[in-house]
Each structure stands twice: as C-alpha cells, then as structure tokens.
Amino acid sequence: MKKLLLFLLIPVFILAYRIDIQKWNKFSTFYGFLKQNSLPYSIYYNLPAKLKRYVRNIAKNETIFILRENNNFKEALIPINSQKQLQIIKNNNKYFTKIIPIIYNTEEKEVKVTINSYLSYDLYKATHLSILTNKIINIFNDRVNFRTLPKGTTISIIYDEKKRFSEIRNVKIVFAQIKNRFYSVNAFLNPIDNRYYDEKGRSLRGMFLKAPLRYTRISSPFGMRFHPILHKWRMHDGVDFVNKIGTPIHSVADGKIIYKGWIRGYGRSVEIRHKNGYMTLYAHLHGWPRGIYVGKWVKQGTVIGYLGNSGLSTGPHLHFGVMHNGKWVNPLKLKNNVKITLYGKKRRRFFAYIKQFTKENNINIALK
Ligand SMILES: [Zn+2]
Structure with missing residues (x-):
C-alpha cells in the first residue's frame, strides 16, 4: 500500500508544466507585461496596427494565463475582449502571436x-x-x-x-x-x-419603469397646484423630478418617438407612443443624445434625453407626463398596472419550454 502511494505521487513531482495566473491591474501596460515576463518587445512591434490598439487597452483586472515548462515561457493567453484573446507562443526560441476565441x-x-x-x-x-x-x-x-x-x-x-x-x-x-x-x-x-x-x-x-430617471426628489406631484411662475391655480398634469442638469432620461416603456423638439412652456421635449393607448412626455430637457429622432423605436430604458431647465421652468427638473387614451393620468399610480403577456405561438413555445424545464429540475409549480 505504501509503495503504491509513493508511486502515485511521483508524476506530480516530475510534472514540468506550470500555469501562472496574473492580473492585469491598472498599472500594467503591454510593455510592462512583456518586460515582467522577459519577453522581447518585438512581440508588440510585429502586431498588426489594429491589435496594437487592443493590447494598449486591455481592461484592468483581466486574467492572464501563462504556461511555463521547466520555468521557461511556453505560452500566454491575454483576453482582448469578451470573445477573443491574444495567444503568444514560444517555439524554437521564436515567438508567434495569434488571435483565438476564448473558450468558456x-x-x-x-x-x-x-x-x-x-x-x-x-x-x-x-x-x-x-x-x-x-x-x-x-x-x-x-x-x-x-x-x-x-x-x-x-x-x-x-x-x-x-x-x-x-x-x-x-x-x-x-x-x-x-x-x-x-x-x-x-x-x-x-x-x-x-x-x-x-x-x-x-x-x-x-410595462413601465418606476421612474424615467434617478432623481433626488419630487418637487411637484400630479394634481392641482399653485403655479410657481404663472401664480395661478393650475392642473399639474405630470410629475416633476429633480436632479442635476445632464442626468440621463430613460424611456419608461418600449415605444416609438412621435415628437422631438420645442414645446411652448415645456421647452425641449420628447413624446413617445406606447402600446395600449399610452403616450409619455419628457419635458424641460437640456438636450438629446445622438440617434434620437421622430419615428425611432425605443426600448424600455433607452436614454432619450438629458435633464435640463428649458422652457417655463424654475430650476433643473424633468416634467414627466403620461397620457392614456387622450387623458393625462398620474404617472406614479400606473407602474405595475399593465403586464406584458405572451400570446399565441410565443406563448405555446414558452409553455412547452417551462413544462420540460420544471420536469427536468424537479420544480413543483402548477402550470396553466
Ligand atoms: Zn411639471
């Protein structure tokens, strides 16, 4: 028994390969990496221009694998994005580089x-x-x-x-x-x-996000209020969210942009039409990101503008309005009213999938 154990241990000691794991911290440069591992700078010089750009911008905390044989460099794998990695191989004292996919x-x-x-x-x-x-x-x-x-x-x-x-x-x-x-x-x-x-x-x-932005406070809720500029009682048909100028504003639901431009009082604005008779308005904007135009379809969460102070406004805020079938409604009261439900073929495929999934994983849920 003792003999057998000894025999089993031997291959571990004579194994000459070793894998080093190194972290690409924020101080690392590709030169630094080559120098630290005693690799020639020619590896960098011989890379095509596009790859040079990649290796100059390797994300911090990336993990580098280095394979050594008898303490000599054999191979290195350096991720350059989420799909591809740079492979450096040493063969007969020459270095070769290649881009290969990352295997997950x-x-x-x-x-x-x-x-x-x-x-x-x-x-x-x-x-x-x-x-x-x-x-x-x-x-x-x-x-x-x-x-x-x-x-x-x-x-x-x-x-x-x-x-x-x-x-x-x-x-x-x-x-x-x-x-x-x-x-x-x-x-x-x-x-x-x-x-x-x-x-x-x-x-x-x-169907809707809880709010179209990260806000510090609500300065004016939906309902009757004494207008701070007009000094008259007026219906406030939206919600005012306060934050810094430039705060990104997100579309609260999937939809199509139907207006982008100046609206009297509201200043720079965006209007988006959604399913089920809903329309949302984002007003007093500072500006819009590139690629926001009338007719564009946007997803829930797409940035459609930046918080500003344009139009009739007493300070940087977003006026956010929700219209349902032509009537302004309280944006804070609708958040979970409408659920997106699967219909038709998509629904049948989903149920076929979860039937199989629950069975395979022993999940006990009554399916409709
Ligand atoms: Zn308002």
Missing part, C-alpha cells in the same frame, strides 16, 4: 437561501457571487418589495456559471423563485426573447 465552459448551479439577515449578505454567503443580488433585484423589482421581505423568505435560483478556466466571468439566472407565507413569485428566463416570465406567461417586468 458553462456549469449549471442551484442554490436555495433563506433570508435571515439581508439579501446580499445571505446570497453571498451561499454562493460567493456578489453579482447575483443585483440580478435578482433586477428580475423581481416590479413584483417584490425588497425593503420589506417577510421573515423566512426563501430564494431559489438555478443559474449558469460561465467560466474561463477557473474564473467565473458571468452568471445567467435561468430560474428563480421568491417564496414566503404571503406570496410566491416565479421567474423563468424565456430562451426565445431572453426576458423573464412567470408560470402564467406574464412578464416579470411591468
């Missing part, structure tokens, strides 16, 4: 966490992944109030870990469930459109 391997993982302290802490403790928390909040934000999660809430997640060697590069949540004694919300990633839907085929995301 995907591993499916499962985790179930009971929230005892708070979401980010408990999720991190169970998975050692800090990005999961944000992803979960993003998926469920329109359905679940994360500030008031009841005691004993459990979160189950099935996710794919995308790895380059041993390093986790990305995480894709394919299923998640938040459950407590008051409610249970399920989110399936629909492979057809990459959006999350529940077991009834309703989108987890409301």
